[in-house]
Amino acid sequence: MDRKQRSALGQFMTPSRVADFMAGLFSPIRDGNIRLLDAGAGIGSLSAAFLERWVRDRQGLGHADVTAYEIDPVLRARLAETLAHHAEIGSVMSEIMDADFIEDAVNRIQFQDVQRFTYAILNPPYKKINSRSRHRHLLRQVGIETVNLYSAFVALAIALMQTGGQIVAIIPRSFCNGPYYKPFREFLLARTAIRHMHLFDARDKAFQDDDVLQENIILLLERGGEQREVTVSTSTDDSFADYAAHAHPFSQIVLANDPERFIHVPTGAVHEASDLPDAFSHSxxxxxxxxxxxxxxxxxxxxxxxxxxxxxxxxxxxxxxxxxxxxxxxxxxxxxxxxxxxxxxxxxxxxxxxxxxxxxxxxxxxxxxxxxxxxxxxxxxxxxxxxxxxxxxxxxxxxxxxxxxxxxxxxxxxxxxxxxxxxxxxxxxxxxxxxxxxxxxxxxxxxxxxxxxxxxxxxxxxxxxxxxxxxxxx
Structure with a gap:
């Protein structure tokens, strides 16, 4: 594909090992019928990884409905092949949407009787949204204020989930701090519980084929869940050869007295990742x-x-x-x-x-x-x-x-x-x-x-x- 076109659309392809890891973060997918959302689906790598996991977990029960959004016609053709293959090996029904996800999602949210999703798996596009753009206006209609397509896609996915639904997304870590993403952090923290965060230590490895230097994080969120401790894992790259994980109390992830709602990502054991000493408390x-x-x-x-x-x-x-x-x-x-x-x-x-x-x-x-x-x-x-x-x-x-x-x-x-x-x-x-x-x-x-x-x-x-x-x- 033409790199300039991919850049214009904010497209970055998900490597297969990252897709498999993301699918593995969901709780065992044994419940009867599932409704999966894949927005910005590309060639279907994430949906494929999810469905393979579901086939292993489901013990022959239920069926899966997949709604996949992709506006690029070249990718959409490959996406259709991917989903058709999985329809042959499991009870999978799929709907491929060539619509603008932001516009269609806003319509779904405003139409209150629409059936909600039980799972979402996302590698959303990464591109700034102009403050006066049509997308920004549409998002504001459903109470979402944000500055980038990736955070808009995640916020819309949250809004489209049923209570208890799970979302796994790989996104730039830039939303964790700074004033521009504060409304998005507040939206996310008010509606979901953070269950797992995975950080790649090497900035240039997760999407090395696309020369992406942004630090990326994988999130597992539960819509309407009770916030408990958060698992934080790390690996140098997408081989996951040096994978390490530790559980942290939520009080170390979002500090209780922080009006900016910064999201901290401690990367060691609890005793190694504590806050700065109390003596260092001055502004x-x-x-x-x-x-x-x-x-x-x-x-x-x-x-x-x-x-x-x-x-x-x-x-x-x-x-x-x-x-x-x-x-x-x-x-x-x-x-x-x-x-x-x-x-x-x-x-x-x-x-x-x-x-x-x-x-x-x-x-x-x-x-x-x-x-x-x-x-x-x-x-x-x-x-x-x-x-x-x-x-x-x-x-x-x-x-x-x-x-x-x-x-x-x-x-x-x-x-x-x-x-x-x-x-x-x-x-x-x-x-x-x-x-x-x-x-x-x-x-x-x-x-x-x-x-x-x-x-x-x-x-x-x-x-x-x-x-x-x-x-x-x-």
Whole structure:
């Protein structure tokens, strides 16, 4: 199939081993007659995996009705072959819908007497929904407010399920945090119980044939179920060779006092995945510290970019200037510029020279760490101002530098293994947003400054020494 067309439709094909794993998450499918929903069915890999599981479980009883949606005619032809094959080996009736799932589902929901589904298995399309689009308007008619097709499909599937019905879906993990997906999280948590979450440790493995780098999660939800503990499992990739699973109380998945309803995904045993220590309970506002995305957007300031410093220029800092927990500037031979020419426009985006903690907004797929912080020290520069490029998050105080010990304490804290693991529990993005850093919890200002003074005395410290120090402060 043409990749551009698949991209336009948000299509990503489900590998067979992932489909088999997803079908295996359902409770034993022995109940008489089932009604299965597969929205965005593709060639029918998920329906096939489900039906094979059902044939094994059902002990010769009942029949299955499958409703599969697929708007792509090429895929729809293959889907018909898949479902026809299963009709031959079991009591399977299927209906293939070439209708727009969002439009048809909204109609079904509004028609209250429609028969509800007992199971749904989904690999929905992944594509943003414009706030003024027809899809957004239709979703609002049934109380769904969301920004992406994948969350819209899952929300509609929830709405179409009967009480006790089960949904298994593989979707990007981005819905777990951030303000844009809060209405979807509230919708999901109000109507379903989360039974199982599976996370792939390697971002590029679950959909490797499609070059997908988004971190993906598989969910098992029960419509109207009583929320109990949640099984959280992990594997590096779709071979599931290193599969591991642990049960966690729901209080570790969604924190009781969190108004944003972030969904945390602890990936170790319960004692390994607990929340940050109670001593680390302060917000950035408590510290008198702010964090902002770097205001210099380089492609909008092309005429002012300079490879190396010149007169009437200021340093321009990128993630490429990170050298461990420090900044190396200027850096010759790198692909990014080192300086920004002073103009009336660029001056508006500058910070005064000072001590800052900076965090990279993006991590590469090869890196194990999500949080990577570095210290900006004023003695490195001979200018009054600095430029921070948009791929950095900057910790500051009213757009001015921080006390040195506080800045160094923040850098050390953010680079600790404990904090990185905590951050990964609720952030599935490939980027670190300033909003996420604001939502995090921190030690007190005094504790951070003590940590900063400790780091200043020791210079370069190993990860092991840093982690031990953080634990001692807790």
């Amino acid at each position: 950035l506002a408590d510290l008198g510290v702010e964090v902002s995305t770097g205001p210099v957007v380089d492609f909008r300031a092309r005429d002012a970019l300079r490879d190396l410093p010149e007169p009437d220029c200021v340093p321009l800092l990128y993630p490429a200037h990170f050298s461990g927990q420090a900044i190396e500037w200027p850096r010759a031979g790198m692909k990014k510029p080192n300086a920004l020419r002073l103009t009336p426009e660029t001056k508006k985006a500058l910070f005064p020279n000072g001590h800052y903690a900076v965090v990279r907004r993006f991590s590469s797929k090869e890196e194990k760490r999500r949080l990577v912080a570095a210290m900006v020290s004023p003695e490195l520069f001979k200018t009054e101002s600095l430029g921070f490029e948009n791929h950095l998050n900057v910790f500051h105080k009213s757009r001015r530098g921080l006390p040195e010990d506080l800045a160094r304490g923040l850098v050390a804290y953010l680079n600790s293994s404990m904090v990185d693991a905590y951050f990964r529990r609720f952030s599935g993005h490939t980027q670190v947003n300033a909003t996420d850093l604001r939502r995090m919890r921190y030690p007190s200002s005094n504790t951070l400054r003590e940590l900063g003074r400790w780091a200043m005395k020791r210079g370069a410290v190993s990860q092991e020494s840093l982690d031990k120090k953080i634990l001692a402060l807790a």
